[in-house]
Amino acid sequence: MLGHNQHADRVYTLANEKSGPAASPITASWRRCLTKHGLAPEVARPPEQLTGAEFRAALGRSGHVLEEATPELEWLFGMVGKAGCCLVMTDSDGVVLDRRGVQSEDKDFRDLGLWMGALWSEASVGTNGIGTALAEGRMVTIFRDQHFLSANIGLSCTSAPVRDHKGRIVAAIDVSTARRDANEMIMPVLAQAVRDSASRIEVNLFRRAYSDARIVLVPSSPHGGSALLAVDRDDMVLGATRAARLALKLDDHMIENGMPAADLLNEHLDGDGKDLLEAERAVLRRALSRNNNNVSQTAEMLGISRATLHRKINRLGLHS
Numbered sequence: 001m002l003g004h005n006q007h008a009d010r011v012y013t014l015a016n017e018k019s020g021p022a023a024s025p026i027t028a029s030w031r032r033c034l035t036k037h038g039l040a041p042e043v044a045r046p047p048e049q050l051t052g053a054e055f056r057a058a059l060g061r062s063g064h065v066l067e068e069a070t071p072e073l074e075w076l077f078g079m080v081g082k083a084g085c086c087l088v089m090t091d092s093d094g095v096v097l098d099r100r101g102v103q104s105e106d107k108d109f110r111d112l113g114l115w116m117g118a119l120w121s122e123a124s125v126g127t128n129g130i131g132t133a134l135a136e137g138r139m140v141t142i143f144r145d146q147h148f149l150s151a152n153i154g155l156s157c158t159s160a161p162v163r164d165h166k167g168r169i170v171a172a173i174d175v176s177t178a179r180r181d182a183n184e185m186i187m188p189v190l191a192q193a194v195r196d197s198a199s200r201i202e203v204n205l206f207r208r209a210y211s212d213a214r215i216v217l218v219p220s221s222p223h224g225g226s227a228l229l230a231v232d233r234d235d236m237v238l239g240a241t242r243a244a245r246l247a248l249k250l251d252d253h254m255i256e257n258g259m260p261a262a263d264l265l266n267e268h269l270d271g272d273g274k275d276l277l278e279a280e281r282a283v284l285r286r287a288l289s290r291n292n293n294n295v296s297q298t299a300e301m302l303g304i305s306r307a308t309l310h311r312k313i314n315r316l317g318l319h320s
Contacts, residue, residue, distance in 0.1 A: 143187055
C-alpha cells in the first residue's frame with residue numbers, strides 16, 4: 001500500500017490525465033472531488049458531523065425506510081460482523097443513521113469517522129463507498145487506496161444505493177473493514193451480500209407503498225434488482241420498481257396516464273373484443289370458485305339471473 005504522500009501524488013497525477021487509467025470510474029470520482037468539491041487528498045478531513053437536532057430530523061425523514069430495513073440489517077450484520085466489518089445505513093445524503101459493529105473494532109471506525117450522524121458524501125470525505133454509490137446511483141466497491149483522501153486508504157468498503165417505490169434513491173447500505181488482512185478477493189463476496197440486502201429492502205418498501213395492490217414479477221428482466229409491478233383490480237399499473245421501469249421502458253407519466261399490465265407484459269390477446277371476453281371469463285371463474293361452482297349462489301352474488309349465468313358459462317366454455 002502506498003504511503004500517504006505517494007497516494008496524494010498519484011491522485012493528482014491520474015485525475016489530471018485524459019486517457020488510460022484516468023478514464024476509470026475511480027479517477028472520475030477523484031476528479032469530481034478535486035474540481036467540483038474542492039478537496040485535497042493530502043488533507044486529513046474527518047466527515048462532517050450533524051448536530052443532535054439535525055440528526056433527529058434526518059432520522060424522522062427516513063423512519064419508514066429504517067423500519068423496513070431493520071430485519072435485513074440484522075441479518076446482514078450477522079453475516080459480516082464477526083469478520084471485523086462495520087455495517088452502516090445512511091440516508092440519501094450520506095448521513096449515517098444506523099451503525100453496527102463489534103466492540104473490539106469500534107475505536108478504529110470511530111477514529112475514521114464511520115459513526116452515527118457522520119456525513120459520508122463525496123463532498124464531505126471524497127471518494128468512498130457510500131458517497132460514490134450515492135453520486136453514481138450504483139453498487140460501488142472502494143478498496144484501500146482507491147479512496148480519495150490519504151487518511152482513508154486503510155479502509156475497504158462496498159456500498160449499494162437503496163431505492164423507493166418510484167425508483168428514487170432514499171438510502172445506502174455499506175459494509176466496511178479496516179483489517180489489514182482484508183484482500184480484494186473477499187470484497188466481491190461482501191458486495192453480493194450488500195446488493196442482495198439492498199434489493200430485499202427495496203422490495204419491502206415497494207410492498208409497503210402498494211400494500212393493497214397485486215404484485216407482479218416482471219419475467220426475465222436483464223436489469224439488476226427486483227423487477228416488480230403493482231397492479232390494481234382492473235389490471236392497471238399503479239407503480240413499478242426501478243428494475244421494472246428499465247426493463248419495460250416505463251416512467252411516471254405513463255403510469256399516471258394509465259397502462260394495463262397485460263399490455264406491458266405482452267399478455268393481451270389479438271382480435272376485437274377478446275380482451276373483454278377474457279376479463280369476463282376471469283370474473284366468472286373467480287365467482288364460481290368462491291361459491292364452489294354453485295350456479296344459483298353465483299348468479300345471486302353477481303346480481304344476474306340463473307339463466308343469464310348459464311348462457312355466459314356456455315358462451316365462455318366454463319363447464320367443469
